[in-house]
Amino acid sequence: MNDAVLIDEQAVHRAAAAVPDPELPMVTIEDLGILRDVTVSADGRVAVTITPTYSGCPAMEAIAADVREAVETRGATAVEVRTELSPAWTTDWITEEGRRKLVEAGIAPPAPVGDHNRSGLQARSGPVQVAISPRCPRCGSPRSRLVSRFGSTACKAIYACGACGEPFDYFKAI
Amino acid sequence: MSGAPTAQLPPVAQYALRLGDDALILAQRLGEWAANAPELEEDVALTNIALDLLGQARVLLTLAGKIEAAGRTEDDFAFLRDERDFVNIQLVEQPNGDFAQTIARQLFFSAYQRLLYERLADSVDPTIAGVAGKAIKEVDYHEDHAAGWTRRLGNGTEESHRRMREGVDRLWPYVDELFRTDELEQRLVGEGIAVDASGLREEWHKRVTTVLDEATLTAPESSWTAPGGGRQGVHTEAFGYLLAEMQHLHRSHQGARW
Numbered sequence: 001m002n003d004a005v006l007i008d009e010q011a012v013h014r015a016a017a018a019v020p021d022p023e024l025p026m027v028t029i030e031d032l033g034i035l036r037d038v039t040v041s042a043d044g045r046v047a048v049t050i051t052p053t054y055s056g057c058p059a060m061e062a063i064a065a066d067v068r069e070a071v072e073t074r075g076a077t078a079v080e081v082r083t084e085l086s087p088a089w090t091t092d093w094i095t096e097e098g099r100r101k102l103v104e105a106g107i108a109p110p111a112p113v114g115d116h117n118r119s120g121l122q123a124r125s126g127p128v129q130v131a132i133s134p135r136c137p138r139c140g141s142p143r144s145r146l147v148s149r150f151g152s153t154a155c156k157a158i159y160a161c162g163a164c165g166e167p168f169d170y171f172k173a174i
Numbered sequence: 175m176s177g178a179p180t181a182q183l184p185p186v187a188q189y190a191l192r193l194g195d196d197a198l199i200l201a202q203r204l205g206e207w208a209a210n211a212p213e214l215e216e217d218v219a220l221t222n223i224a225l226d227l228l229g230q231a232r233v234l235l236t237l238a239g240k241i242e243a244a245g246r247t248e249d250d251f252a253f254l255r256d257e258r259d260f261v262n263i264q265l266v267e268q269p270n271g272d273f274a275q276t277i278a279r280q281l282f283f284s285a286y287q288r289l290l291y292e293r294l295a296d297s298v299d300p301t302i303a304g305v306a307g308k309a310i311k312e313v314d315y316h317e318d319h320a321a322g323w324t325r326r327l328g329n330g331t332e333e334s335h336r337r338m339r340e341g342v343d344r345l346w347p348y349v350d351e352l353f354r355t356d357e358l359e360q361r362l363v364g365e366g367i368a369v370d371a372s373g374l375r376e377e378w379h380k381r382v383t384t385v386l387d388e389a390t391l392t393a394p395e396s397s398w399t400a401p402g403g404g405r406q407g408v409h410t411e412a413f414g415y416l417l418a419e420m421q422h423l424h425r426s427h428q429g430a431r432w
Binding site for chain 1: 215216218219222223224225226227228229230232233300301303304305307308309311312314315318319
Protein backbone atom coordinates (compact mmCIF):
# COMPACT_ATOMS: atom_id res chain seq x y z
CA MET A 1 0.00 0.00 0.00
CA ASN A 2 1.27 3.45 -0.77
CA ASP A 3 0.24 6.63 0.97
CA ALA A 4 -2.10 7.84 -1.74
CA VAL A 5 -5.75 7.88 -0.80
CA LEU A 6 -7.46 5.03 -2.53
CA ILE A 7 -10.29 6.25 -4.64
CA ASP A 8 -12.91 3.83 -5.82
CA GLU A 9 -13.40 4.70 -9.49
CA GLN A 10 -16.85 3.14 -9.62
CA ALA A 11 -18.00 5.03 -6.54
CA VAL A 12 -16.70 8.28 -8.01
CA HIS A 13 -18.49 7.57 -11.26
CA ARG A 14 -21.73 6.78 -9.42
CA ALA A 15 -21.46 10.00 -7.40
CA ALA A 16 -20.93 12.14 -10.51
CA ALA A 17 -23.66 10.29 -12.41
CA ALA A 18 -26.20 10.91 -9.65
CA VAL A 19 -25.93 14.72 -9.87
CA PRO A 20 -29.34 16.09 -10.90
CA ASP A 21 -29.80 18.72 -13.59
CA PRO A 22 -30.66 21.90 -11.65
CA GLU A 23 -33.32 22.91 -14.16
CA LEU A 24 -34.75 19.42 -14.58
CA PRO A 25 -34.16 17.90 -11.14
CA MET A 26 -36.09 14.73 -11.98
CA VAL A 27 -33.25 13.59 -14.25
CA THR A 28 -29.54 13.18 -13.60
CA ILE A 29 -26.70 14.39 -15.78
CA GLU A 30 -26.12 10.76 -16.74
CA ASP A 31 -29.75 10.34 -17.81
CA LEU A 32 -29.35 13.39 -20.06
CA GLY A 33 -26.02 12.33 -21.56
CA ILE A 34 -24.29 15.43 -20.16
CA LEU A 35 -21.76 13.29 -18.27
CA ARG A 36 -19.27 12.08 -20.85
CA ASP A 37 -16.41 10.60 -18.89
CA VAL A 38 -15.00 10.00 -15.43
CA THR A 39 -11.40 8.92 -14.98
CA VAL A 40 -9.30 8.39 -11.88
CA SER A 41 -5.56 8.42 -12.49
CA ALA A 42 -3.06 6.33 -10.52
CA ASP A 43 -2.21 9.27 -8.26
CA GLY A 44 -5.84 9.78 -7.30
CA ARG A 45 -6.66 12.71 -9.57
CA VAL A 46 -10.22 12.70 -10.82
CA ALA A 47 -11.16 14.15 -14.21
CA VAL A 48 -14.83 14.50 -15.06
CA THR A 49 -15.89 15.53 -18.56
CA ILE A 50 -19.26 17.13 -19.15
CA THR A 51 -20.81 18.63 -22.27
CA PRO A 52 -23.36 21.46 -22.46
CA THR A 53 -26.80 20.77 -23.87
CA TYR A 54 -27.02 24.29 -25.37
CA SER A 55 -24.19 26.81 -25.84
CA GLY A 56 -25.74 29.20 -23.35
CA CYS A 57 -27.15 26.69 -20.90
CA PRO A 58 -26.97 28.53 -17.57
CA ALA A 59 -27.07 25.24 -15.65
CA MET A 60 -23.54 24.24 -16.71
CA GLU A 61 -21.74 26.16 -14.00
CA ALA A 62 -24.02 24.79 -11.30
CA ILE A 63 -23.56 21.28 -12.70
CA ALA A 64 -19.78 21.62 -12.66
CA ALA A 65 -19.87 22.80 -9.03
CA ASP A 66 -22.28 20.01 -8.02
CA VAL A 67 -20.13 17.36 -9.72
CA ARG A 68 -17.06 18.61 -7.94
CA GLU A 69 -18.80 18.50 -4.60
CA ALA A 70 -20.26 15.04 -5.21
CA VAL A 71 -16.88 13.63 -6.20
CA GLU A 72 -15.11 15.27 -3.28
CA THR A 73 -17.44 13.57 -0.83
CA ARG A 74 -16.01 10.29 -2.17
CA GLY A 75 -12.58 11.30 -0.92
CA ALA A 76 -11.16 12.85 -4.06
CA THR A 77 -9.19 16.03 -3.46
CA ALA A 78 -7.77 16.75 -6.90
CA VAL A 79 -10.83 17.11 -9.08
CA GLU A 80 -10.94 18.64 -12.52
CA VAL A 81 -14.26 19.20 -14.28
CA ARG A 82 -13.77 19.72 -18.01
CA THR A 83 -16.36 21.04 -20.40
CA GLU A 84 -16.10 19.72 -23.92
CA LEU A 85 -18.14 21.00 -26.86
CA SER A 86 -17.23 18.30 -29.29
CA PRO A 87 -18.84 15.98 -30.23
CA ALA A 88 -21.87 18.19 -29.84
CA TRP A 89 -24.52 16.94 -27.46
CA THR A 90 -27.61 15.42 -28.98
CA THR A 91 -30.92 14.47 -27.40
CA ASP A 92 -30.26 10.96 -28.76
CA TRP A 93 -27.91 10.61 -25.77
CA ILE A 94 -30.79 10.82 -23.32
CA THR A 95 -31.19 7.34 -21.85
CA GLU A 96 -34.38 5.27 -21.78
CA GLU A 97 -34.47 5.81 -18.02
CA GLY A 98 -34.16 9.56 -18.60
CA ARG A 99 -36.99 9.54 -21.11
CA ARG A 100 -39.23 7.64 -18.72
CA LYS A 101 -38.54 10.16 -15.93
CA LEU A 102 -39.28 13.07 -18.25
CA VAL A 103 -42.67 11.63 -19.21
CA GLU A 104 -43.47 11.03 -15.55
CA ALA A 105 -42.74 14.70 -14.89
CA GLY A 106 -45.07 15.79 -17.70
CA ILE A 107 -42.36 16.57 -20.26
CA ALA A 108 -42.65 14.89 -23.65
CA PRO A 109 -39.30 13.29 -24.55
CA PRO A 110 -37.49 14.23 -27.78
CA ALA A 111 -38.05 12.40 -31.04
CA PRO A 112 -34.96 10.60 -32.35
CA VAL A 113 -32.60 12.86 -34.27
CA GLY A 114 -30.96 9.99 -36.10
CA ASP A 115 -27.65 9.36 -37.79
CA HIS A 116 -27.61 12.48 -39.93
CA ASN A 117 -26.91 14.46 -36.81
CA ARG A 118 -24.24 12.23 -35.37
CA SER A 119 -22.36 11.51 -38.53
CA GLY A 120 -21.93 15.09 -39.65
CA LEU A 121 -23.95 18.23 -39.48
CA GLN A 122 -23.18 19.12 -43.06
CA ALA A 123 -25.73 16.55 -44.08
CA ARG A 124 -28.44 18.72 -42.61
CA SER A 125 -29.81 21.57 -44.59
CA GLY A 126 -32.77 23.82 -44.25
CA PRO A 127 -34.76 24.73 -41.22
CA VAL A 128 -35.63 22.16 -38.59
CA GLN A 129 -38.61 20.05 -39.30
CA VAL A 130 -41.03 20.22 -36.44
CA ALA A 131 -43.91 18.60 -38.23
CA ILE A 132 -44.07 15.48 -36.07
CA SER A 133 -46.08 16.42 -33.03
CA PRO A 134 -45.19 14.85 -29.69
CA ARG A 135 -47.59 12.71 -27.70
CA CYS A 136 -49.26 14.47 -24.76
CA PRO A 137 -47.50 13.29 -21.59
CA ARG A 138 -50.75 13.63 -19.60
CA CYS A 139 -53.44 11.91 -21.66
CA GLY A 140 -51.25 10.21 -24.28
CA SER A 141 -53.01 11.75 -27.27
CA PRO A 142 -50.84 12.11 -30.38
CA ARG A 143 -52.80 15.23 -31.34
CA SER A 144 -50.77 18.23 -30.20
CA ARG A 145 -49.86 21.57 -31.64
CA LEU A 146 -46.79 23.74 -31.33
CA VAL A 147 -47.34 26.86 -29.22
CA SER A 148 -43.75 28.08 -29.24
CA ARG A 149 -40.41 26.64 -30.28
CA PHE A 150 -38.86 28.21 -27.23
CA GLY A 151 -39.88 27.36 -23.68
CA SER A 152 -39.00 27.78 -20.04
CA THR A 153 -35.46 26.51 -20.60
CA ALA A 154 -33.24 26.42 -23.68
CA CYS A 155 -33.91 22.74 -24.22
CA LYS A 156 -37.71 22.83 -24.33
CA ALA A 157 -40.55 23.91 -26.64
CA ILE A 158 -44.16 24.49 -25.63
CA TYR A 159 -46.98 22.37 -27.06
CA ALA A 160 -50.67 22.13 -26.28
CA CYS A 161 -52.64 18.90 -26.37
CA GLY A 162 -55.50 18.76 -28.89
CA ALA A 163 -57.42 16.20 -26.81
CA CYS A 164 -57.17 17.22 -23.15
CA GLY A 165 -56.27 20.83 -23.88
CA GLU A 166 -53.33 20.95 -21.46
CA PRO A 167 -50.18 22.81 -22.46
CA PHE A 168 -46.98 20.82 -21.96
CA ASP A 169 -43.22 21.01 -22.38
CA TYR A 170 -41.53 19.13 -25.18
CA PHE A 171 -37.83 18.35 -24.97
CA LYS A 172 -36.63 19.63 -28.37
CA ALA A 173 -34.75 17.12 -30.50
CA ILE A 174 -31.34 18.45 -31.46
CA MET B 175 -8.07 44.60 -17.45
CA SER B 176 -7.91 46.44 -20.73
CA GLY B 177 -5.38 45.24 -23.26
CA ALA B 178 -3.93 45.73 -26.69
CA PRO B 179 -6.14 47.13 -29.46
CA THR B 180 -7.99 44.37 -31.30
CA ALA B 181 -6.12 45.11 -34.52
CA GLN B 182 -2.83 44.22 -32.82
CA LEU B 183 -3.93 40.81 -31.55
CA PRO B 184 -2.80 37.57 -33.18
CA PRO B 185 -4.95 36.84 -36.28
CA VAL B 186 -6.84 33.89 -34.78
CA ALA B 187 -7.71 35.96 -31.70
CA GLN B 188 -9.06 38.70 -33.96
CA TYR B 189 -11.09 36.17 -35.90
CA ALA B 190 -12.49 34.68 -32.68
CA LEU B 191 -13.50 38.19 -31.62
CA ARG B 192 -15.26 38.83 -34.94
CA LEU B 193 -17.37 35.71 -34.47
CA GLY B 194 -17.80 36.32 -30.75
CA ASP B 195 -18.73 40.00 -31.11
CA ASP B 196 -21.42 39.20 -33.69
CA ALA B 197 -23.00 36.81 -31.20
CA LEU B 198 -22.48 39.02 -28.14
CA ILE B 199 -23.90 42.20 -29.63
CA LEU B 200 -26.95 40.50 -31.13
CA ALA B 201 -27.55 38.79 -27.77
CA GLN B 202 -27.50 42.21 -26.09
CA ARG B 203 -29.96 43.61 -28.62
CA LEU B 204 -32.33 40.66 -28.26
CA GLY B 205 -32.12 40.96 -24.49
CA GLU B 206 -33.77 44.36 -24.82
CA TRP B 207 -36.96 42.49 -25.70
CA ALA B 208 -37.16 40.92 -22.23
CA ALA B 209 -40.55 41.96 -20.83
CA ASN B 210 -41.20 44.04 -23.99
CA ALA B 211 -42.13 41.50 -26.67
CA PRO B 212 -45.61 41.53 -28.22
CA GLU B 213 -46.52 38.29 -26.46
CA LEU B 214 -45.13 36.16 -23.67
CA GLU B 215 -43.97 33.38 -25.99
CA GLU B 216 -41.92 35.88 -27.98
CA ASP B 217 -40.41 37.29 -24.83
CA VAL B 218 -39.23 33.77 -24.06
CA ALA B 219 -38.19 33.00 -27.64
CA LEU B 220 -36.11 36.11 -28.28
CA THR B 221 -34.30 35.87 -24.96
CA ASN B 222 -33.69 32.15 -25.52
CA ILE B 223 -32.04 33.01 -28.82
CA ALA B 224 -30.04 35.66 -26.99
CA LEU B 225 -28.89 33.07 -24.48
CA ASP B 226 -27.69 30.69 -27.19
CA LEU B 227 -25.73 33.54 -28.79
CA LEU B 228 -24.28 34.60 -25.46
CA GLY B 229 -23.09 31.03 -24.88
CA GLN B 230 -21.28 31.07 -28.22
CA ALA B 231 -19.78 34.47 -27.46
CA ARG B 232 -18.42 33.36 -24.10
CA VAL B 233 -16.39 30.52 -25.60
CA LEU B 234 -15.08 32.68 -28.45
CA LEU B 235 -14.09 35.64 -26.26
CA THR B 236 -12.38 33.24 -23.86
CA LEU B 237 -10.53 31.74 -26.82
CA ALA B 238 -9.33 35.21 -27.88
CA GLY B 239 -7.97 35.74 -24.38
CA LYS B 240 -6.23 32.39 -24.38
CA ILE B 241 -4.50 33.13 -27.67
CA GLU B 242 -3.52 36.62 -26.59
CA ALA B 243 -2.06 35.09 -23.41
CA ALA B 244 -2.12 38.36 -21.50
CA GLY B 245 -4.66 37.31 -18.90
CA ARG B 246 -7.79 38.86 -20.40
CA THR B 247 -11.02 37.03 -19.64
CA GLU B 248 -14.34 36.93 -21.49
CA ASP B 249 -15.58 39.71 -19.19
CA ASP B 250 -12.57 41.89 -19.97
CA PHE B 251 -13.32 41.59 -23.67
CA ALA B 252 -17.05 42.18 -23.29
CA PHE B 253 -17.03 45.00 -20.80
CA LEU B 254 -13.71 46.81 -20.99
CA ARG B 255 -13.12 47.24 -24.70
CA ASP B 256 -14.03 50.53 -26.32
CA GLU B 257 -16.17 50.91 -29.40
CA ARG B 258 -13.35 50.83 -31.96
CA ASP B 259 -12.09 47.51 -30.58
CA PHE B 260 -15.37 45.69 -31.27
CA VAL B 261 -15.28 43.91 -34.61
CA ASN B 262 -18.88 42.79 -35.13
CA ILE B 263 -20.70 43.42 -38.37
CA GLN B 264 -22.98 46.46 -38.25
CA LEU B 265 -26.15 44.45 -38.91
CA VAL B 266 -26.21 43.00 -35.39
CA GLU B 267 -25.91 46.38 -33.67
CA GLN B 268 -28.88 47.90 -35.52
CA PRO B 269 -31.67 48.92 -33.15
CA ASN B 270 -34.53 46.50 -32.59
CA GLY B 271 -37.10 48.82 -34.18
CA ASP B 272 -40.47 47.13 -34.07
CA PHE B 273 -40.92 43.37 -33.84
CA ALA B 274 -40.87 42.97 -37.64
CA GLN B 275 -37.53 44.74 -37.90
CA THR B 276 -36.09 42.50 -35.20
CA ILE B 277 -37.33 39.47 -37.12
CA ALA B 278 -35.81 40.72 -40.39
CA ARG B 279 -32.46 41.21 -38.65
CA GLN B 280 -32.71 37.72 -37.18
CA LEU B 281 -33.56 36.13 -40.50
CA PHE B 282 -30.62 37.84 -42.22
CA PHE B 283 -28.17 37.03 -39.46
CA SER B 284 -29.27 33.45 -38.74
CA ALA B 285 -29.15 32.51 -42.42
CA TYR B 286 -25.61 33.91 -42.54
CA GLN B 287 -24.54 32.26 -39.31
CA ARG B 288 -26.04 28.95 -40.43
CA LEU B 289 -23.98 28.92 -43.63
CA LEU B 290 -20.87 30.17 -41.88
CA TYR B 291 -20.99 27.68 -39.00
CA GLU B 292 -21.74 24.79 -41.33
CA ARG B 293 -18.34 25.44 -42.88
CA LEU B 294 -16.54 26.46 -39.69
CA ALA B 295 -17.47 23.09 -38.18
CA ASP B 296 -14.56 21.82 -40.33
CA SER B 297 -12.11 24.48 -39.12
CA VAL B 298 -8.73 23.13 -38.06
CA ASP B 299 -9.03 25.20 -34.89
CA PRO B 300 -10.72 22.76 -32.48
CA THR B 301 -12.45 25.45 -30.39
CA ILE B 302 -13.89 27.30 -33.37
CA ALA B 303 -14.96 23.98 -34.91
CA GLY B 304 -16.49 22.93 -31.58
CA VAL B 305 -18.50 26.13 -31.13
CA ALA B 306 -19.70 26.02 -34.72
CA GLY B 307 -20.59 22.34 -34.68
CA LYS B 308 -22.56 22.79 -31.49
CA ALA B 309 -24.24 26.09 -32.33
CA ILE B 310 -25.41 25.07 -35.77
CA LYS B 311 -28.20 23.03 -34.23
CA GLU B 312 -29.36 26.04 -32.22
CA VAL B 313 -29.11 28.36 -35.21
CA ASP B 314 -31.43 26.03 -37.10
CA TYR B 315 -34.12 26.92 -34.58
CA HIS B 316 -33.30 30.64 -34.73
CA GLU B 317 -33.55 30.70 -38.51
CA ASP B 318 -36.71 28.65 -38.51
CA HIS B 319 -38.28 30.96 -35.96
CA ALA B 320 -37.40 34.10 -37.92
CA ALA B 321 -38.53 32.56 -41.21
CA GLY B 322 -41.85 31.52 -39.64
CA TRP B 323 -42.55 35.04 -38.41
CA THR B 324 -41.47 36.60 -41.71
CA ARG B 325 -44.05 34.45 -43.50
CA ARG B 326 -46.71 35.13 -40.87
CA LEU B 327 -46.26 38.88 -40.91
CA GLY B 328 -45.81 39.07 -44.68
CA ASN B 329 -48.99 37.09 -45.28
CA GLY B 330 -50.90 38.64 -42.38
CA THR B 331 -52.72 41.92 -42.43
CA GLU B 332 -51.96 44.97 -44.52
CA GLU B 333 -50.34 46.49 -41.45
CA SER B 334 -48.16 43.45 -40.63
CA HIS B 335 -47.11 43.19 -44.29
CA ARG B 336 -46.15 46.85 -44.38
CA ARG B 337 -44.10 46.53 -41.21
CA MET B 338 -42.31 43.40 -42.35
CA ARG B 339 -41.50 45.07 -45.66
CA GLU B 340 -40.17 48.13 -43.88
CA GLY B 341 -38.06 45.94 -41.60
CA VAL B 342 -36.50 44.20 -44.60
CA ASP B 343 -35.94 47.52 -46.40
CA ARG B 344 -34.42 49.14 -43.36
CA LEU B 345 -31.83 46.41 -42.80
CA TRP B 346 -31.04 45.40 -46.36
CA PRO B 347 -28.23 48.00 -46.69
CA TYR B 348 -26.31 46.15 -43.95
CA VAL B 349 -26.42 42.78 -45.70
CA ASP B 350 -23.55 43.42 -48.08
CA GLU B 351 -21.07 43.65 -45.22
CA LEU B 352 -21.76 40.04 -44.23
CA PHE B 353 -20.00 38.85 -47.36
CA ARG B 354 -16.97 41.11 -47.44
CA THR B 355 -13.67 39.44 -46.88
CA ASP B 356 -10.30 40.97 -46.04
CA GLU B 357 -6.63 40.12 -45.79
CA LEU B 358 -6.88 38.73 -42.26
CA GLU B 359 -9.72 36.42 -43.16
CA GLN B 360 -8.02 35.28 -46.36
CA ARG B 361 -4.86 34.45 -44.49
CA LEU B 362 -6.81 32.30 -42.03
CA VAL B 363 -8.77 30.69 -44.84
CA GLY B 364 -5.40 29.59 -46.22
CA GLU B 365 -4.57 28.00 -42.88
CA GLY B 366 -7.88 26.15 -42.76
CA ILE B 367 -9.10 28.13 -39.75
CA ALA B 368 -11.55 30.63 -41.25
CA VAL B 369 -14.22 30.63 -43.94
CA ASP B 370 -14.24 32.98 -46.92
CA ALA B 371 -17.38 34.99 -46.21
CA SER B 372 -17.69 36.10 -49.82
CA GLY B 373 -18.39 32.50 -50.76
CA LEU B 374 -21.62 32.51 -48.74
CA ARG B 375 -23.29 35.31 -50.66
CA GLU B 376 -25.05 33.34 -53.37
CA GLU B 377 -26.46 30.65 -51.10
CA TRP B 378 -27.55 33.25 -48.56
CA HIS B 379 -29.50 35.13 -51.19
CA LYS B 380 -31.16 31.95 -52.37
CA ARG B 381 -32.12 31.01 -48.83
CA VAL B 382 -33.45 34.42 -47.81
CA THR B 383 -35.20 35.11 -51.11
CA THR B 384 -37.12 31.85 -50.76
CA VAL B 385 -38.49 32.97 -47.39
CA LEU B 386 -39.28 36.47 -48.66
CA ASP B 387 -41.11 34.97 -51.66
CA GLU B 388 -43.21 32.82 -49.37
CA ALA B 389 -43.96 35.95 -47.36
CA THR B 390 -45.05 37.84 -50.50
CA LEU B 391 -42.14 40.20 -49.98
CA THR B 392 -39.24 41.15 -52.19
CA ALA B 393 -35.72 42.25 -51.50
CA PRO B 394 -35.29 45.91 -52.40
CA GLU B 395 -33.85 46.15 -55.90
CA SER B 396 -32.19 49.48 -55.60
CA SER B 397 -31.00 50.27 -52.18
CA TRP B 398 -28.01 52.16 -50.87
CA THR B 399 -25.32 50.00 -49.35
CA ALA B 400 -23.99 50.89 -45.92
CA PRO B 401 -20.26 51.65 -46.07
CA GLY B 402 -19.69 49.04 -43.36
CA GLY B 403 -16.36 48.63 -41.61
CA GLY B 404 -17.57 46.76 -38.53
CA ARG B 405 -14.74 44.23 -38.84
CA GLN B 406 -12.31 47.16 -38.65
CA GLY B 407 -14.02 48.63 -35.60
CA VAL B 408 -16.17 51.19 -37.41
CA HIS B 409 -19.70 51.27 -36.04
CA THR B 410 -22.99 53.06 -36.47
CA GLU B 411 -24.37 55.67 -34.12
CA ALA B 412 -26.60 53.23 -32.27
CA PHE B 413 -23.65 51.12 -31.15
CA GLY B 414 -22.28 53.55 -28.58
CA TYR B 415 -25.58 53.59 -26.74
CA LEU B 416 -25.71 49.81 -26.74
CA LEU B 417 -22.20 49.60 -25.29
CA ALA B 418 -23.00 52.17 -22.63
CA GLU B 419 -25.87 50.06 -21.40
CA MET B 420 -24.03 46.76 -21.69
CA GLN B 421 -20.85 47.94 -19.98
CA HIS B 422 -22.17 50.39 -17.43
CA LEU B 423 -22.55 48.00 -14.52
CA HIS B 424 -19.22 46.27 -14.95
CA ARG B 425 -17.33 49.52 -15.35
CA SER B 426 -19.02 51.07 -12.34
CA HIS B 427 -18.31 48.06 -10.14
CA GLN B 428 -15.03 46.63 -11.39
CA GLY B 429 -14.65 42.96 -10.67
CA ALA B 430 -18.29 42.55 -9.59
CA ARG B 431 -19.50 38.97 -9.93
CA TRP B 432 -22.84 37.25 -9.67
